[in-house]
Amino acid sequence: MTTGLTPTEHITLNMGPQHPSTHGVLRLELELEGEVIVACRPIIGYLHRGIEKMAEARTYPQVLPYTDRLDYLSSSSNNMAYVQAVEKLLGLEVPERAKYLRVISLELNRIASHLVFLATFANDLGATTVFLYGMRERELIMDLFSMWAGARLTQSWIRIGGVGADIPDGFVDQALAFCRLMPKRLDEYDRILTGNRIFRARTEGVGILPPELGVNYGASGPTLRGSGVEFDVRRAEPYEVYGDLDFEVVTRPTCDCMGRYLVRMQEMRQSVRILEQCLKRLPEGEVRAKVPRVIRPPEGEAYGRVESPRGEFACYVVSDGSPRPARVRFRAPSFYHLSVLPRMLQGWKVGDAVAILGSIDIVLGEVDR
Amino acid sequence: MTRTNLFVDVVLSALSIVKGLMVTLTNALRPRVTRNHPFQKTPIPEVWRGRLVHLRGEDGRLRCTACLACQKACPSHAIPTIQGDDKKGKEKRAQVYVWDASRCLFCGLCVEACPFDAIRLTREYSIVGEDRADLIFDLNRLLGPAEGETA
Amino acid sequence: MNASLYNTIGQWWYVHGLPPWIFEAAWMVAMAALVTVFVLLSVLVLVWLERKISADLQSRVGPNRVGGRFGPLQTAADALKLLLKEDIFPAGADRVVFWLAPFVVFVPSLMVFMVLPFGERLAVNDLNLGVLFVVAVSAFPVIGLIMAGWGSNNKYAVLGAMRAAAQSLSYEVPLVLAMVCVVVFAGSLRVGDIVAAQREGGWFILRFPLQLAFLLYFITAMAEVNRVPFDLPEAESELVAGYHVEYSGMRFAFFFLAEFAHLFFVSAFCATLFLGAWQGPWLPPAVWFLLKSYAIVILIMWIRWTVPRLRIDQVMGFSWKLLVPLGLAAVVLTGIVKVW
Ligand code: SF4
Ligand code: SF4
Numbered sequence: 001m002t003t004g005l006t007p008t009e010h011i012t013l014n015m016g017p018q019h020p021s022t023h024g025v026l027r028l029e030l031e032l033e034g035e036v037i038v039a040c041r042p043i044i045g046y047l048h049r050g051i052e053k054m055a056e057a058r059t060y061p062q063v064l065p066y067t068d069r070l071d072y073l074s075s076s077s078n079n080m081a082y083v084q085a086v087e088k089l090l091g092l093e094v095p096e097r098a099k100y101l102r103v104i105s106l107e108l109n110r111i112a113s114h115l116v117f118l119a120t121f122a123n124d125l126g127a128t129t130v131f132l133y134g135m136r137e138r139e140l141i142m143d144l145f146s147m148w149a150g151a152r153l154t155q156s157w158i159r160i161g162g163v164g165a166d167i168p169d170g171f172v173d174q175a176l177a178f179c180r181l182m183p184k185r186l187d188e189y190d191r192i193l194t195g196n197r198i199f200r201a202r203t204e205g206v207g208i209l210p211p212e213l214g215v216n217y218g219a220s221g222p223t224l225r226g227s228g229v230e231f232d233v234r235r236a237e238p239y240e241v242y243g244d245l246d247f248e249v250v251t252r253p254t255c256d257c258m259g260r261y262l263v264r265m266q267e268m269r270q271s272v273r274i275l276e277q278c279l280k281r282l283p284e285g286e287v288r289a290k291v292p293r294v295i296r297p298p299e300g301e302a303y304g305r306v307e308s309p310r311g312e313f314a315c316y317v318v319s320d321g322s323p324r325p326a327r328v329r330f331r332a333p334s335f336y337h338l339s340v341l342p343r344m345l346q347g348w349k350v351g352d353a354v355a356i357l358g359s360i361d362i363v364l365g366e367v368d369r
Numbered sequence: 370m371t372r373t374n375l376f377v378d379v380v381l382s383a384l385s386i387v388k389g390l391m392v393t394l395t396n397a398l399r400p401r402v403t404r405n406h407p408f409q410k411t412p413i414p415e416v417w418r419g420r421l422v423h424l425r426g427e428d429g430r431l432r433c434t435a436c437l438a439c440q441k442a443c444p445s446h447a448i449p450t451i452q453g454d455d456k457k458g459k460e461k462r463a464q465v466y467v468w469d470a471s472r473c474l475f476c477g478l479c480v481e482a483c484p485f486d487a488i489r490l491t492r493e494y495s496i497v498g499e500d501r502a503d504l505i506f507d508l509n510r511l512l513g514p515a516e517g518e519t520a
Numbered sequence: 521m522n523a524s525l526y527n528t529i530g531q532w533w534y535v536h537g538l539p540p541w542i543f544e545a546a547w548m549v550a551m552a553a554l555v556t557v558f559v560l561l562s563v564l565v566l567v568w569l570e571r572k573i574s575a576d577l578q579s580r581v582g583p584n585r586v587g588g589r590f591g592p593l594q595t596a597a598d599a600l601k602l603l604l605k606e607d608i609f610p611a612g613a614d615r616v617v618f619w620l621a622p623f624v625v626f627v628p629s630l631m632v633f634m635v636l637p638f639g640e641r642l643a644v645n646d647l648n649l650g651v652l653f654v655v656a657v658s659a660f661p662v663i664g665l666i667m668a669g670w671g672s673n674n675k676y677a678v679l680g681a682m683r684a685a686a687q688s689l690s691y692e693v694p695l696v697l698a699m700v701c702v703v704v705f706a707g708s709l710r711v712g713d714i715v716a717a718q719r720e721g722g723w724f725i726l727r728f729p730l731q732l733a734f735l736l737y738f739i740t741a742m743a744e745v746n747r748v749p750f751d752l753p754e755a756e757s758e759l760v761a762g763y764h765v766e767y768s769g770m771r772f773a774f775f776f777l778a779e780f781a782h783l784f785f786v787s788a789f790c791a792t793l794f795l796g797a798w799q800g801p802w803l804p805p806a807v808w809f810l811l812k813s814y815a816i817v818i819l820i821m822w823i824r825w826t827v828p829r830l831r832i833d834q835v836m837g838f839s840w841k842l843l844v845p846l847g848l849a850a851v852v853l854t855g856i857v858k859v860w
Binding site: 062154165 | 378381382385386388389391392393395396402413414416417418442443444445474475476477478490
């Protein structure tokens, strides 16, 4: 027999594309030493539909429904980024009421998206029941959207020049009722999950994203704010009526999964605050500016950026003066978060991989486009 | 960790779990939110964007004049064919109209584009078929109720 | 009732001068058959209960079609479905090991019921080393889990099996320590004696240092049956399904059966060791026994549907750094109290 240690062999574990915790069709090629992750290679593209290319063959209004399918958990933000860019090209002024309605739609979607985050994150960590609680509250938002836009996820209700239609009767009351309910439910989540010792053991200090690393990789949104960087497009470059609204940009200095989780939990409370302000201040008036039937923006380019629930979602549109955009490009925050993932995973265990992946809250629809 | 800290930690951990148990218990006592689906229908709002229908005017004739505006507006080419009869202008009526549910995004752009208010997206959300051909609707299967009737 | 039945038949047998060992053996076989049927039926009930409880805790309705309003036959329907499923051997699997694993897991989890008294005289065989038997046999399924993980030729399954082995080894220790406390108090390894000791001096959970043992037993029991927060071996969101990821149809059902049988066993044994077993006023012993066991089962399920799961190193740390020292302390304390 030879002496000395037997060399250990690394196992390559393919996590995904069919795996309950990869949140869509992502494949992570993990190199493991026992349970410890030595290297990780995210492999994307399973959901590629060529939306950017398809946009070049569609007229300006026709592109809109496709943007819903990017980040399908918060289609309003995608709509908003695209519409913002097109409106900049057109130099279009949107009625005040439409602006408020847009913010209502965006914030409702933010809560819905964060609730899905909460649900799936809890589920990844084994707390299946919280998954259903999150989904249950999200259903209330879906109800609001379906009575307003007639669709749950793919609303495409932020349209060029305004919103698709005015809110129906009873919407404001129902939304306000939701605003009253939500903080109570958030307290409940805090009791069952945030304070739970096991949950804390699984998230505190896990998956550190140093602020410099995050900035260097282009991270944004709650993922970056969880590392203590105070950057929020709603504050940095206010669009619609965000400049007039009173809300806090939540940050956490801990840089770990817990930090990112807490940022999202707090953001939901802030969103409720924004919603309440908007619903109360909602001015009367038109909800859609006059837009020509065929939209032909002058030659040029424009960049629309919004704070989606995942981070900075942006859209770059180039017009050549024809009714179809010459180029549309989306900046999907999840893509950048996915690219720092290998750095965050190193040295953690398989069990942490799902926690860290869950904490950056990616949506493959916008990564693969 | 010192010994007292460990003790405190253990007690607090146990307490946090008990708190969680109380939350699940209170939720168990709340009314259920799920429905017994096929037997108990979920109310669908009026504005729901579901299956496309063609509306008819008071005279029972189709409102659609085969003007092709909806076809042009559709982003995903879900309305591949529209053909009218040989009449002209407002008298013209659609003879052939094909809507492909498998391509439709349910965006409602066609409805917005229609100058005659001839089509509508309905509350019918369950569009199923045994093969792809079942999802391609011709005019017969697109006929909605005439004016005055309720859907 | 059972005791009197046993006595009546026994006497008759004796009076007619038949060899008593035949009677003993026949009684045992009858009991074994009864217990097997009982266990299989309780698994059906438990699976249904698990679904119903999880649904209640999650604001859902849960099973509500098969066999009436509360879906009591749901599990039976599922079992039938599993029976009809194709039996798949994954390519590259070690066929013998893969084939054998479900039985290796299932048989011991049925065997442990042998020493469990469902009522007076209502145990298959009240061995005089009963507790030791339980410890020995309930450690056995791990071998089956490793076989399943290894035989499947699947990395997730291997990871799950390794976790199962590590976890069950480290939780066996505090489990045994908790049982040792009870044994010290009762002064016997025979389950019947432990029950008898509780008849005289009240339930063990009410006697001073044994609360600690109860707590230890309860926590480790949850780990033994792989329930959240200790469901690492099957951690659905990490390892998809762990060691049984490649199993389908009836073979999968065996794992499922074993898991729920084991769950029922640890709960029933908990009731036996700490809650006075089948003893209680008014109601017949078997009912008391079931009531107590199901109370523990429901508690375990309730916890399972509330908390998240730990990470593998935390699970191990929890056992070795906290439970084992606590267990040792409990044993020493029990000894001191006993000698006093
Ligand atoms: S709803 Fe949208 S996709 Fe469907 S037919 Fe109308 S325009 Fe086309
Ligand atoms: S449905 Fe409306 S838009 Fe389409 S062809 Fe008929 S009249 Fe024109």
